[in-house]
Amino acid sequence: MAKVFGLGSEPVVGLLTPTKKRDYRVTNRLQEGKRPLYAVVFNFIDSRYLSVFATVGGNRITVYQCLEGGVIAVLQSYVDEDKDESFYTVSWASNVDGAPFLVAGGINGVIRVIDTGSERIYKSFVGHGDSINEIRTQALKSSLVISASKDESVRLWNVHTGICILIFAGAGGHRNEVLSVDFHPSDIYKIASCGMDNTVKIWSMKEFWSYVEKSFTWTDLPSKFPTKYVQFPIFNASVHSNYVDCNRWLGDFILSKSVDNEIVLWEPKVKEQTPGEGVVDILQKYPVPECDIWFIKFSCDFHYNQAAIGNREGKIFVWELQSSPPVLIARLVHPQSKSPIRQTAVSFDGSIILSCCEDGTIWRWDDVTNVPPA
């Protein structure tokens, strides 16, 4: 059911003609294994490791580095001894001292925190009642992570102390699996989550911030921490009419996608008088053809200048996010890339785009705009 837009509230829709603002070429392709890869992510939380990325698929977590000339180096590899584990998501985090952590979760519902500095499992968080669909890290406080789960909740964790601080669920919570969640880039209290109940919800932990602070100094058993429920979001948006499987903040706006072949940029307008209710102003649309299956996630570069998203047929669309109307920077096509792309990763400056596919391959695309052809 297409949303009907009244005059003067129509979104600005981007044109699907590539502008070739940037020219990307495949520089590497590697087959990690047979199992589908669900996530690939660059390290954006520690400037020393900006070229390091991690992938998850099956019961394996692998750490790579992008080197010059399209070379990819394998740095570390972790395997869950439970063969049935299937990781869906991974995120970079750190303890309070800055040791680089990897936080991964999947079908088992157990969050694995790996200290890549010592190559050991640091902690495992048991608590979610079902599989974990996405984990994200608070960039300003990189020991805080949030996880979105099939158990209809979003949880905030302190990976340093191993505490589950808050649970965003209950009376006003999601009514089906939560598929995606994201921290606001600057408002440290705000998160947005979306899922199979077709809604996007914005939550605030402002009232509960004392618990977040308490979690850093907690010395008792983590299970004794007074975990709080946040039962009501501050904003509840029905932007889509189907599963919402990815959402990201773009400043104070939200980018979200469903299975409707497009990414939508919208502004949440919170009504002060009636918390929880609000108006959505859909500003822009970024079309993505053949993107009608769920669990396809997009990614942005560090500066949110561009977003890359794969589709069901192995093509990647790179959109300039902040121009109006949106500009399709590039459309990445390779005859051998045909498998659905579950997630992409855009490097710090957008010069490298990685994609991980259902068939277990990782593709590396490099910006060759200013590189003279060899």
Place this chain on the structure above:
Amino acid sequence: MVTDSASKPQKQHGEPLEDTSGTLASKIDQMRKQIQEERIISVKEKLQRNGENLQRQISAILSVISSWDSSQTKENRASEMLSLRINQPQSKYLSLSQLSEENNPVGIPAHSIKLPPVEKIPTYTTWVHLARNVKMGEDQSIIGRRRIYYEKHGGEALICSDSDEEVTENEGVKHEFSEGEDRLLWMAFEELGLTDEVLNIVSQSVRGTSLEIQDRYQDLKAKNMGRQNQHSEDSGEYKSHIGICLEKSLGAALDSFDNLFCRRCIQLFDCPLHGCSQPLIYPSEKQPVWSEPEGDRKPCSDQCYLLLKDVKMLSECSTPGSLQGKITATIEEADGIVAPSSEEGPSNQKIMGKRRVKVKSDSAFRDSILPHDYSQTQNSSKKMKTVSDDTVTGSNDYNRDLNLDACNEEKQSVTHASSEVSVEHSSGSSGNVKPDKDVADRQKDTTNETEFKNLYSSMEGQFDEKLSLSDWKPLEKELYLKGVEMFGRNSCLIARNLLSGLKTCMEVASYMSIPHTFSHGTGSIMDENGKITANRPDQKMSRSRMLRKRGKTRKSKYSSKSAGIPYALKRIASGKNQSIKQYTPCECQTTCGKECPCHTNGTCCEKYCGCSDICKNRYRGCHCAKSQCKSRQCPCFAAGRECDPDVCRNCWVSCGGGSLGEPPRRGDGHCGNMRMLLRQRQRILLAKSSLVGWGAFIKNSVNKNDYLGEYTGELISHKEADKRGKIYDRENSSFLFNLNDQLVLDACRKGDKLKFANHWQSPNCIAKVMLVAGDHRVGIYANKNINAGEELFYDYCYEPEHRPPWAVPKAEASKKDESAANQSRSKKHQSH
């Protein structure tokens, strides 16, 4: 032919019409384009602003992520494996350009670090604890919503749960006008006028019917007008906050109370169970007025009218019980005293005669007059207290009264009420001012003319008095009336409980004396006032009669023992598996007859009904003394109800359970059938079940028949339950529980730990639906003695003869369960 003739005039008129409409269309199209362009610009600006903010945010993050580099020492870094690996990677994948063939190795050759397995917990959907059942929020309904499910093993297959029956109807939905549409139709109609052509063209670019568009235009017009007016009015609209409150009527002020206060839970606002805006049910029988004997009363404050009375009664013999007679005596006495003095002038005699008659005819009002006279003498008595025997003042006062009498006779226009007041005033004060009065009389003799001069001034005084009465705000007036309803004409209680901080006792008392100045259509209440007033003299008598009456009803309860518990008992006794009926309070104002909704619905009338105490359909509670209501001998127990301390005779609630050493009351022990009401539950633990998934365990050992806890959840309709049941069945975990003919409990997202107790064919617990204070609730009781730490299981039925088809031994259970799922949902064990 017909078409020809019809087309001709069209053509003739058609051309100029087309012409104008053409230009109109282009004009409106221009407007439309302009609006769209502005939208594009505004989006661009928004993005720009947002982008600027974002860049600031990003640079803040950048400084944070760069700080790690500087904060760590070189040695630290060297010891960090990730940094080490960067220098010495396990392996490298050459880029495609460096490879002649695609011969990069497949799979990861590197040695992998093992993550030791962690025991995972059984699956569950996140749920929140509920201490008591709650009604489903409207936004939680899944009826009419498109739900999509995916098969676990079917990959991307999407299944829509709801078929065409529930496609949401768009037709009924009113079109919501966007800002741009508003602008367009505003511009179009303002510039081009509201004609059909314009309307036609506008409706092409604006969604919504032409009628809606027209309405919208009118709305906008009104809004614009309003905005202009508002500017001018803004300055003059200052009112103090409290003033606004008091100007409201009681109904408006009580609006939130009426709508939000839960009369079933008593202490709750915005009740999650019974909801807001419950129908207000007023009992058909008015509560007797709460009162205390006049003589026992102590002055409530230094503003109490009783103080006046004390002063006044100094010289009188004070027998508090015979207040009425005393006042009559006072009046007569006053008359007697005044009479001789007024004999002096022939005109005065007339007054006297008139007054006597009046006193007699006013006897019906005596009571209402009585308090007023205290306050009337307020001024004088105060003066008497403070300025001792100031004869001049006293005489002046007295003069004033007499003058008023005269005025009464001469000027009939003075209101009835005020004249009574003055009469009573003179008589009331007469006892005290006796010595002064002689002086006054004498003075009056000599200054007979000043009397008439004073006449006008005193009249003015009276009007002042009336003006002060108009200080009563509507809310205060209505509060006062409520006070009279509750406390009778007891100004102390009214002032203290209802008008605290607004009016003093004396003010209330003075207001009380002039009931006829009301002109607010409160006639019916005033009638009641009158009744109460009339009852007042024999208050004591009526009170005792009241008590006797109560005794009688109690007795009748004994006698109508069998008839008193009509339905509930039968239901159990007959052994029919009738479904339990939801109770909704009836509003019958008389004794419930056949039309009573409770009666037709097959439920008893409860204490929440509006019907009278002697209603035949009313549940009368039990009167068990020794059995502690723990067996079916107790009618409550047998009827599947918990005892109600308000209704049952010997079932009482005490504070602290006897630990505070309060004296024992009737009955030998505590009623054992109120445990859900009192929440005397056991500690339940949640752990992995020995069977499957989660299980509930008991912490401490319990005995057979002990109450363990309540199965709480969201109350949903059967229709909703059918929809949810489908989903839950798909997920193979259902927490639905049939409650009664209208409601189903769903503990999926809201509930307590008992929802995790599994089904077992030989259970150690039973679940019973009990009627607790008008609500059906599910209690879990021990079926046998259970040791500490044992897992809890329960079956679905209470008794063998009640066993529904689905509660059959396990082998058949799984099959039958599904077939009967629609009629009677029950818990299934979670299995994943």
